[in-house]
Every structure is written in structure tokens, then in C-alpha cells.
Amino acid sequence: MDRDIEQLNVALNNVKVLRSNVRSVFESLSSGLRADHGDEGKENKFILELQDLLTLVNNNLRDVENAVSTLTTPPGPFTLGNSTHLSQETTLERQQLYGQLVNSYKWTDKIREYSAIAATILASNSFNKTYKTFGTKRRKTQTSNHNVPxxxxxxxxxxxxxxxxxxxxxxxxxxxxxxxxxxxxxxxxxxxxxxxxxxxxxxxxxxxxxxxxxxxxxxxxxxxxxxxxxxxxxxxxxxxxxxxxxxxxxxxxxxxxxxxxxxxxxxxxxxxxxxxxxxxxxxxxxxxxxxxxx
Structure with missing residues (x-):
């Protein structure tokens, strides 16, 4: 079990490195010729820089493929209790409900995870819409910018x-x-x-x-x-x-x-x-x- 988790971490790290280097390729393409390329032969320098980045991306892609090939295939489908009996339906439309239900559960889990992260961020950065002063007196409420003479x-x-x-x-x-x-x-x-x-x-x-x-x-x-x-x-x-x-x-x-x-x-x-x-x-x-x- 620990070995499977370790292999999964290696694969995820390789994917992270691949995404980072792909982003570097697009940033280089969007920037085009830069001042640090110099005045002479800047086109060749730009092409060589792009070739190096593409070679690096190709190597990262090979690492990802090797890491994924070592992962263990899941033993069975994602179980949802009694909902597994949906696959025994003879009607074709009902047989497809199981896959849709699995996707719904995964989507709900992601929503719950992202909501918890957002709640943590908002709790640490509270916003107050009222105007405050350091004294004991409250500042007079400002006139709305939508309602002026x-x-x-x-x-x-x-x-x-x-x-x-x-x-x-x-x-x-x-x-x-x-x-x-x-x-x-x-x-x-x-x-x-x-x-x-x-x-x-x-x-x-x-x-x-x-x-x-x-x-x-x-x-x-x-x-x-x-x-x-x-x-x-x-x-x-x-x-x-x-x-x-x-x-x-x-x-x-x-x-x-x-x-x-x-x-x-x-x-x-x-x-x-x-x-x-x-x-x-x-x-x-x-x-x-x-x-x-x-």
C-alpha cells in the first residue's frame, strides 16, 4: 500500500513538473524576441531557447508515461452501496445511471473540498463594509454615490x-x-x-x-x-x-x-x-x- 502511494506521488510530481515546463514554453512564445537575446542573431537564440524548452517538455512527458505505467490498476469500480445494483438493470438507460451517479459524487466531494478551502481563506481575510476610526466616535455614514444632487x-x-x-x-x-x-x-x-x-x-x-x-x-x-x-x-x-x-x-x-x-x-x-x-x-x-x- 505504501509503495502504491509513493508511486502515485512520483507520478503527480512528474505531472506538476510537466505542466510547469509547458507553461514556460507558452510564456517564451508569448514574449517573443526579448532584450536579453541581444541585437545580433536574436532569432537564432530565440529558436535555440525554444528547442531546449521543447526537449525538456518531451523528457518530462516520458517521465510521466513511465511513472503512470508503474501504477497499480484499481481492483474494481467505485462503490456506492446499494446503488451498485443499478448495473443489473436490463434497461439501457438505467444502466447508465451508475456512471452518472459516480460523477455526481466526485463532483460533490470536490465542491465540499473547495468550499472548505474558500471558507478558510475568507475567515483569515475578513472584510468590513463599515467605516471605522481609531477613536470612540463613529464616522458619519457617507452619502451614496448613486444618490447625489x-x-x-x-x-x-x-x-x-x-x-x-x-x-x-x-x-x-x-x-x-x-x-x-x-x-x-x-x-x-x-x-x-x-x-x-x-x-x-x-x-x-x-x-x-x-x-x-x-x-x-x-x-x-x-x-x-x-x-x-x-x-x-x-x-x-x-x-x-x-x-x-x-x-x-x-x-x-x-x-x-x-x-x-x-x-x-x-x-x-x-x-x-x-x-x-x-x-x-x-x-x-x-x-x-x-x-x-x-
Whole structure:
């Protein structure tokens, strides 16, 4: 019995090493040519490095096969008490119940194991949603960012309009008191941005010739990609503690698309890739990248 457990541990360790080295291969492929390859013969150095990694993976795979071949085959099927009598059914549909039941039990065991691990992690990292101070007095409950006076939102939009002179902002309130603004970025595109208080809830980017509704996406692929990236940036800049700064940061990031059709990709140096311009803007440096280059 101890020998079987030892062989199983060896096989599992070999699988772990194999997965680690396979991951190294994909990391090397994704990184491509690096600075440490030098300036001369960097393609050959990269190919030699990839060959070494693939050779190592091949050796690890051989070790896994050898370790698995030494394992003892289980003596019988996984037993579930009286449920084993299901295999004696003459109906073909009922004979398949045993295998499904085994899979259900295994799935339940995994859920129980993962739940116990998650409970341990959450217990050691407790979260408290209330605001605390080190004194004896409790801090006054903060006003929700979804329920603010309309003039606060108006002042924020007016400040952004002054901060970005080449962005034309038109504000309307179809869902009083929450505004929907149309931000026209020069002659590049227009963005419809819906607010819930001081929180940005939805963004749609379209061409100037398209409709201004919030629920229909653009018929142009380039603006659909920009819309997807706006949703990612909207979540990145989200900050309930500093909502005004979050909105200004998002608008400043959106303003970087003013060079959408004339700025080359920062990584590959091309204007087009896959018939699209660089539709991604770095969230910190605001530099343009293609989707494949970011």
C-alpha cells in the first residue's frame, strides 16, 4: 500500500513538473524576441531557447508515461452501496445511471473540498463594509454615490468640458436625475455615457453618422472594439471612494482616442493590423496598441 502511494506521488510530481515546463514554453512564445537575446542573431537564440524548452517538455512527458505505467490498476469500480445494483438493470438507460451517479459524487466531494478551502481563506481575510476610526466616535455614514444632487453632476460635467476643449459634451436627462452625455471626440467618434449618480454605468461608442441610442451597438467593427475597451476602462477606473476622480480619469483616457486613425501602434509600429487601427489605449501611459500587441 505504501509503495502504491509513493508511486502515485512520483507520478503527480512528474505531472506538476510537466505542466510547469509547458507553461514556460507558452510564456517564451508569448514574449517573443526579448532584450536579453541581444541585437545580433536574436532569432537564432530565440529558436535555440525554444528547442531546449521543447526537449525538456518531451523528457518530462516520458517521465510521466513511465511513472503512470508503474501504477497499480484499481481492483474494481467505485462503490456506492446499494446503488451498485443499478448495473443489473436490463434497461439501457438505467444502466447508465451508475456512471452518472459516480460523477455526481466526485463532483460533490470536490465542491465540499473547495468550499472548505474558500471558507478558510475568507475567515483569515475578513472584510468590513463599515467605516471605522481609531477613536470612540463613529464616522458619519457617507452619502451614496448613486444618490447625489443634480447640480453636483452638472458641475463635474462642466469641469470636464473645460478641461478637454476638443471634446464637445451634450448633456440630457431622459432618466431624471441621472444624465446621459454625448461626448464628441473631434471628428473621430461620439460616445454616449450613461451615469447613475456619479458612477458611469454604460458606454457606447459610435460614428457621428449613427444613432444616439444607448442600446444599439455600432455597425462598424472598429467602434465596437473601442466600446469593449471602454467597458474595461470603466471598471478599471471605478472608485466608490473617489467617484469624481474616477470619472475625470476615464474621460482623460477616452480623450486619448483623438489619435485613433493616425497614431501607429507603440509595439509593432504599424497603423493597421487585421484591418483595424490601434483600438486599445494603455490605462496608465495612454499609448496606442493593437489588440494583438497590448
Amino acid at each position: 443634480p447640480e453636483v453632476i452638472e458641475n463635474l460635467i462642466t469641469g470636464i468640458d473645460r478641461l478637454l476643449p476638443d471634446v464637445t459634451i451634450i448633456c440630457n436627462r431622459p432618466f431624471v436625475p441621472n444624465p446621459v452625455i454625448q461626448a464628441s471626440l473631434g471628428r473621430v467618434f461620439k460616445a454616449m455615457i450613461a451615469f447613475k449618480g456619479l458612477i458611469i454605468e454604460w458606454v457606447v461608442v459610435k460614428a457621428h453618422s449613427e444613432s444616439t441610442d444607448l442600446w444599439t451597438e455600432s455597425r462598424y467593427r472598429v467602434f465596437r472594439k473601442v466600446t469593449e475597451n471602454c467597458h474595461a476602462a470603466m471598471l478599471h477606473f471605478h472608485s466608490p471612494q473617489m467617484p469624481e476622480l474616477a470619472v475625470r480619469s476615464f474621460m482623460h483616457w477616452l480623450h486619448s482616442y483623438v489619435t485613433l486613425f493616425n497614431a501607429p501602434c507603440k509595439r509593432c509600429g504599424n497603423h493597421l493590423r487585421g484591418n483595424l487601427p490601434p483600438t486599445w489605449r494603455d490605462l496608465r501611459m495612454l499609448e496606442p496598441y493593437h489588440e494583438e500587441c497590448k
